[in-house]
Amino acid sequence: MTDQRIATIEALTRKALWLSNWMIHHANHIRPNVDGVKVGGHQASSASMAAILSALYFGILRPEDRVAVKPHAAPVFHAIQYLFGKQSLEKLQNFRAFGGAQSYPSRTKDTDDVDISTGSVGLGVAFTAFASLIQDYVRAKPWSRKDSPEGRMIALVGDAELDEGNVYECLLEGWKHGLRNTWWVIDYNRQSLDGVVREGLYDRIEAIFRAFDWQVITLKYGALQRAAFAEPGGERLKAWIDAAPNAIYSALMFRGGAAWRERLLDEIGDQGPVTALLARRSDAELAELMANLGGHCTQSLLEQFEAAGTDKPTVFIAYTVKGWATPLAGHKDNHAGQMTGAQIETLRQSMHVREGHEWDKFEGLADPAATERFLAEVPFNTTESRRRTSPPVPTIGPQFVGTSATSTQTAFGKILDAIAKTDSDLAQRIITTSPDVTVSTNLGTWVNRRNLYANREMVDVFQKEAIPSAQKWRFTPEGQHLELGIAEMNLFLALGAAGLSHSLFGERLLPIGTLYDPFISRGLDALNYACYQDARFLLVATPSGVSLAGEGGAHQSIASPLIGMAQDGLASFEPAFADELAIIMDWAFDYMQRQGDARPDLADWPRDVTGGSVYLRLSTRSIEQVPREADKVLADGIIRGAYWLQPPTPQCEVVVAYQGVLASEAIAAAAAIGGDRRNVAVLAVTSADRLNAGWHGAQRARLHGDAKARSHIELLLEQVPYRAALVTAIDAHPATLGWLGSVLGHRTTSLGVEHFGQTGTVNDLYAHFGIDAATIETAARATMGGRS
Template sequence: MTQGTSQGTNGESTWLGGGEGTEPHVDDRPLSAAASLGDDVLDEIAQRVLWTATAIVDAANRGRENTSGVKAGGHQASSASMVGIMTSLWFSELTSADRVSVKPHASPVLHAINYLLGDLDESYLPRLRELGGLQSYPSRRKDPDTVDFSTGSVGIGATAPIWAAMSHRYLRDRDQDMPAGGRFISLLGDAELDEGAVWEAITDPGVRQLGEITWIVDLNRQSLDRIIPDVQIKRLVGMFEAADWQVLTCTWGRRIEEVFARPGGELLRERLETMPNEEYQRLLRARPQELHERVLGGDAPAELERLLGEFEPREFAQVIRDLGGHDIGLLLETYEQIDDSRPTVVFAYTVKGRGLATEGHPQNHSAMITAEQLSELAELSGMDPEDPWHRFEPGSAAARRCEEAAARLARPAVPAPTPVDVPAELPWRPKAVGSTQAALGRVLSDLLRAAPDVAGRVVTLSPDVASSTNLGGWINKTGVWSVRDRTDWFADDAERVLKWTEGSGGQHIELGIAEVNLVCLAGELGATWSRWGRPLIPVATVYDPFVSRALEPWSYGMYAGGQSILVGTPSGVTLAPEGGAHQSITTPSIGLEQPECVAYEPAFTQDLEWCLLAAMARIGRPDGESAYFRLSTRPVVQALAAVPEDPMLRERRREQAVAGGYRLDDTTPGEEDVTLVGVGAIMPEVLAAAERLREFGVTAGVVCLTSPDLVFRSLQARGSLSGARAGGIVDVLFPEERRAPLVTVLDGHPHTLTFLAGVRGDRIASLGVSMFGQSSGMEDAHRLHAIDAESVVRAAYDLVGR
């Protein structure tokens, strides 16, 4: 009796099968995964892809030493169900202009195909999930072979081609030399359709016009833990059709369709299509000798019984496995039906684990076939387990097909992006009183006049909050971009404030209220420099309380190489009347912790201008990174910033603001009794507290942080592990000669700044927001959360012992 292994709850391998009635199929030997009709060469390649993908996972788990007790893992069954689909695409359908997102658990299939195409060195094949080897899931930046989209965040990678297609359209509207695009294809598992991100994407109004989008769903009707208990295809079809997608379905292969055409065939079709998913999966696990009885049931019509009698048990076992997703010829015929005027989804029925001894088992998700079963698969595939990576014989039909596909898929090198000089500051001074949120719109509008080349690369986007995040002036000057030009029915309305002219020349993209769509599009707009050599500067605005909702897909975008600027505004409890539902607490800490992103929270509008321009200069380049800005609607007197007039001192202030912060005091070394550290919109309270303390004879130094994130990085770089010397911004702000207790204050969670106690070993009192707020006036909100000036004074008094 053959067996397979699966990951148990304790992290050890468990066995599949082994009990009475659970024997696997077909005389203890796996069936070939190749279809019996169609292109024999493609079928041969598919079998080799199945072998190579399976051997990649096997080598990771059994082929190298592992002393950790943690198995390497991998997904042989999930890969096997995709073999026919991916073989049909890479070896017959795709062009060099196409871009494909591959479902996470099918990464071994992608690497197997790339190896057969000559795009991956053999040395990587035994190194799945090894340091410096192949990644666990497809990764654009970390895998050594061609990967178009990073996946692994279920549902997010599936939607990425939508936003890449939209980004390509945006570029084409601006650059006539932009290479023509091909198809943007997502290969996803049916369980991924449970993710809300998928439905947010397909229902966006702009998506329905992207005819270059094609999704192919691996409909194996199994998720990680179970067989999906209900037949959902009709519901899924209806949902896609309601979003105006073309829906194509590959249910049965051509061999079984011939059987359905025989007398009694419609009865067999009805029986198979009306049985529950679980019953069909059980047929796959039954011995061939049992299948006739299981399909007939208790009182089957005589015509159906006669039809089944025409087949030997092993032959009938092959027939019931003939699903459309494994019939390469049928898949190719289906691709010819794609309507280029709208997005298309293809539902391809498959068997999870097709061609493996574990196929169809309810717990085969991370199952490993045994060494004996691997040998049987090798025999079916014409391979030797001792020489697992042997390519097709030179000159053979399969080798020639691989060579033809490799030539067809060869891409020209991506041109190096043309750098653009972002100014360090703009020639106009900010208003006397203003908020950082209002200044955002001012900086973008002024950029059009001061640096049109830079402004031409900026594309703003928002989820229906453009006006409330102060993008109105920018939009009036640049217009709204849409996939197709639209009639402006309000052009003659004299009272209109925002001029929503929509067309191919706009620079703002307005999405529906879906933060996930927003950051996914921002990530792909921010990846155009590496995809096509055309850098853009995406600036996405969102209400700061909803940054958490958008965080995972935005983080995915950065992992995949997308560089963008996310502006969260309004923030904190300072927008007091809106109440707790619109008051962000944890976002300052989130910004500090996010890899490949600099988080800023400037207090003053001049600081925002400097930091935003610096962030733009870091977008769209190999060594670049994203940025997150936390802004406020609170009007602040800008004279409090005390920006120096002297050019040299002003430049020094700018450099420090961009680096993470600066001091706002006139104390001399040794005089400081306490240091007050503030961030963002709470700085007026910090400065008022410092003045109040001076009245009481307490000398307070004041530090204004523009980026706790960069200050923390400076502290980390000073550590012994990095070997860096002292002298970064952290030592400028907190020099040894000014040692004093610290009171830190921000409109966010207080733990964000507690790391400052480790700079010099100072005592610290951290003030901030650690509970849900409620509607109130701003002053009441600050008192409620103890971030008002009086609370700062009390904390300072406690620290200095007065």
Template sequence: MSGYKASDTSADLEVLDDIQQRVLWLATNMIEVANHRRPNPDGLKVGGHQASCASMVTLMTALYLHHLDADDLVAVKPHSSPVLHALNYLMGTLDASQLTALRRFGGLQAYPSRTKDPDRVDFSTGSVGLGPTATIFAATTRDYVNAHFGERPRSRFVAVLGDAELDEGNVWEAVHDPATTALGQVTWLVDFNRQSLDRIVPDVRISPWHAAFAAHGWQAIEVKYGHRLRRFVDDNDGGALLEWIDAMPNERYQSLFGLAPGDLRDRFLAGAPGEVDALLHDLDDQTVAGLVTDLGGHDLASVLDALRQSDADPTRPTVVFAYTHKGWGLPIQGQARNHAAVLTTEQVEQLRDRIGLTADTEWDRFAPDSPEGRLLAERAAHLRRSPRPSGPRPVVPVTTSPHVARPISTQEGFGRILVDLSRDERVRPYLVTTSPDVATSTNLAGWINRTGIFAEHERRTWSDDPMLRWRETPTGQHIELGISEMNMFSLLGQLGSAEAFSGQRLLPVGTLYDPFVCRGLDALIYAAYTGAGFVFAGTPSGVTLAPEGGSHQSTVTASIGTELPGVTYHEPAYVQALDWTLCDALARVAAADGVHPEVGYFRLSTRTIPQQPFADALARIGEASLRSQVLQGAYRLRAADEDDAPRPRVTLAATGAVMPEVLAAADELSDEGVAVDVVDITSPGRLYRAWRRGVEDGIGSARVPDLPGVLRACFPHRAPIVTVQDASSHHLAWLGGALGVCSASLGVDAFGQSGAVADLYAAHRLDAGSVVNAALGVMGL
């Protein structure tokens, strides 16, 4: 920024400064109470990041008390959550009792949480880098909602982030993706304190970051110096002073902060050009210290000017680099290891004295009739949101009634079901799909041919391929991403939160290669934690993708699906079961209350398998009963013939594409006189959680927990069991313990290699012969 030109009056700035000093105090004191005044029976450090809070105080004060409007949405840097709570408290939207409950069970969370904190938190943050990208994909979602359901009130999507968050790769994946361009409503306010958790960063990468943002169409604004220094330079032709500071290594500059004014002057001028020495010659040590450490990120006038500039171009996103002091206003300001440092109680009391408070008044708000109190009340009223009306919700049918006579894969079935849903006007308008450049190979092509790709403006299609009639228009319902699984889950998370942020429930569906669920796991966890609802399909899965080799074969994803809170994992073997579970998963997304959302994960296969075994089970059980069992998580695909002769008995329980081998093993065992039940586990996640609920109900009581109905129905004989899955063997190993029977679990516990399915199944003991041997073993035969 150039010379000082703030348009705010000195009186306004003085009021804001009084408030930011109180914010600094409250944030610091909240952490003090959590660490030193509250009982701590386990003796662990509570923490709270006082230095990281301090560096953000000016930025947050300017943002919330001057810049934001009611419909703006903000992602706040994780470590500055006490600053956010302090501002909400001063504006009257947080009860005083919560200030002493930071990091206590049931109290204010360590990091901002929109589902767990009691005050206004727009975006949950915590895992660094995910909050900023959430604002990008929330803005993309708003553009989509505006185009399909009518314009919503204008919102700015703002992220307040630490400079170290720009080290996270997912940030640049989001900035780079073609689907996130021209988002003029996005602003990132970077707390550029040049310190990380471990150290003062030796090499400041501001120039490469400027260039990277500019290359992706962002406007970059730098708020480096405060108005006192800029006035001095303008009035005294002091360009050499700024050049000397700019050229100084970051570690040397940061080392100035903890020095006494005279020592600071000596270190700063050591080796300086003569004209710099001459510029400062007539100034006392205190004035020199104030000038050379006057950074723009703690100058309210400079920050407010930058925020105004961020709105100047409505077509481009903006990043503001605000230079700050980590630990501003605290005794630990600028110290190399201040990231996790906690002030002593004596230091906190000294700060309280400096602010002008006492032990009796330390939690007081400003008097309502004071200038500060009036400003806070005005801002609270300005930021108060009216209840957001929700648009219509989809009505999802219980089935699309797929007709499948020939062998078919679940991946192909998935694509056909989506196309069938696109013919249902109760569902089609709300469906939106996305994929990281694998839409064709995950069978979304038919859906996209019908609905088109979402684009800001209509673009001409040049392809003559009849399979790729992908019109790009504002009415398109597929958002195509670059090759980034992180971006896909980040976008799904925001599409799945569209009702909360944009007043419209959507039915988001994503597809990706199942091996790469792990690549996007951080964003998937974030989406589930924040309460998003959506469906995604990982396909193809397991070593069944035989020719592709071990690097493209997934083994641990099934375990992720079952173990991750908020995610329900399905792996149906047959297309009709897939249809029922997919329609049910979408219906749960449509009906979610925002407190208990549903993320449905479908692990699918490219292996075609005969559908007749399911048709036989349907004829035996009946549609209503079978659908109910499928949705509970399991059903008996084949029941042993019952007779009066005593026979050894075993249950083969499997999920997904290995079912032909399991049925072949059942035939072989039956020929040997063994009674065999075959259980198809359609939703391992639902089955496991049904059992866990029974266990939890029995904890603390004298009774043995009852097996849930689905387990009693599928395993009525409590026979020895063999579980089979094209995934890690431990994933279904819990069944033996749940049933209290001898068990063996077959699965994939080593990296695969290229080959035919039969070769790999034999190598990993998923072939029929291995299943037979395991069954004989658990029966003791």
């Protein structure tokens, strides 16, 4: 490590610090604000991490490394990308504006080199652990390429992010699976949005990581401080720093050198070596010394990063000052605070930035040409795209599983087992995972055939001891099921990491995650996060609804179809029959791999070109299957969201539209009314999500001038006489289908579940909530004018 290298990275740190602060100031105080709404930004949080980010990006990282940046340090990240030439000036000038650099790093919205989206604090941190596990999973497989080096998965962590429970859930999974190649760098500035952290937190953080077998490296003192400690009286200065309460240290940082001198002389001045140590430094030099914590010292950061040298998971606890090197340093209100015009002017002058040259890349640097040459040689600054690619995996067609009475959950297990029996590329690239409900979500047969994944062979003790068991729990590097504990946040983070394997590691995976449908809400933040990353996976949520009657209200999901409709990047389906499910799953494996480029807001279905993830809401309730040939017309209807199980005639008086397991009740109700020779149509809805999005897509197309645009649901309901009525029924919230009447103006009665259920039989609960065949029939007759 040369002095020149350190000096250059220190200069680039100050450059990144200036650009990040100016970016926020420009967005809030210079750029026109036409609506008067606060723009925001985090100058102090950015300053806190400027040296850490700079040491990593300019000195340590390699192209194969993947980084999750602390959300509030996004401006520093964008500034570094700008210095690399991977971010435009226009994007910086439009930070937090339409089309500009994003408030928080985003894989999908930013154009610079974001590896892992962050924003919902704590999720990006945990994501790196699962990304590392997926990297090991991929490299363990015989089909994977071994021509690229292993990367480190690195999270830059705000200390307040450690308040998030999902961080600790992921630590346990990492320990279980032998986590490797993971670095977390904690910005230990001891401040959060509402104040200064409690004393003694460091000891707890250290103990937690050591308990999970992480290497813990503390960066508390910078090179200046270590040199001062070696002077006469230095040991007493070190002891004072170690004993100083967090709040006192922060307050003195804000007050400056004179305040430091007064406090230190008062508390440890001895008219001897300590006093002499302080006297040898001006107020400015003393302030610099006390601010020279490990997290702000380029030399210390580089030394510790380079010395880590192991694949053991490592946490660096880097002591920092929130607002470091700015007028905001240390103040307890600095989290969302911003510099005044006078303060930014003071900072500008200290950075030797001339007025009118605030955006210039090398303004204020002593040797711009040498700095530019240095940047060109930084290992991380490759000219090749760090987003990797992988060719699509061919699908093998729908795997039909017979016509006997069955549930969609059972059919799912049989379809997956049929795929497992093949030696197809599709079967090899599937990875399954589940939060401790593998067997009860019907993944058991898949796991028995394809085994559980572990980085080393582990015997099934029950099998070895000759104890009969339906489950053959063999762990092996060739296994294709990732065992998880009962934490839904971990499930969605694992799916997100596996669903980005093609981009992060150059190998395509087709992840399938199963969980109980009621507990989607427990991991909803991580599900949204995975979709925001544009990760690709198949989410199978089963069992679901009040049809899970004996489990009671805690396990009877009501709102999940509405979640499926509202969640961007997730196409949701709720099939009733096994052949529908087979067709949807085959389509899903293709949809998960699509990479087209299109205007999502103008497409017939927003992601039919670009692809996305898929959510299946399944049931444990068996129903009779419809004997039929699954031709192209039927398959197209299933995928587009609906088809006529019983088509309307010109004399149609009522349409019964259902989604999911209420098929039996809808068919029985229609038959009862049809017995009176009234014409009743039955609309099988497989995806209210795709129907609704297609309808909105057609509306947008018409607004953009395509007067002939029609959605699938419009074409279906155009066959229904206007005088006819609709009755919708679903084992979930009635709003899922209640909008159908708005498509063409048919009067509509919507049946469903709006309240927590209770235990009982399916018949009891269906009658209680009014979704049984008798109630559907009554509602249908009422919509026909009450005629019998």
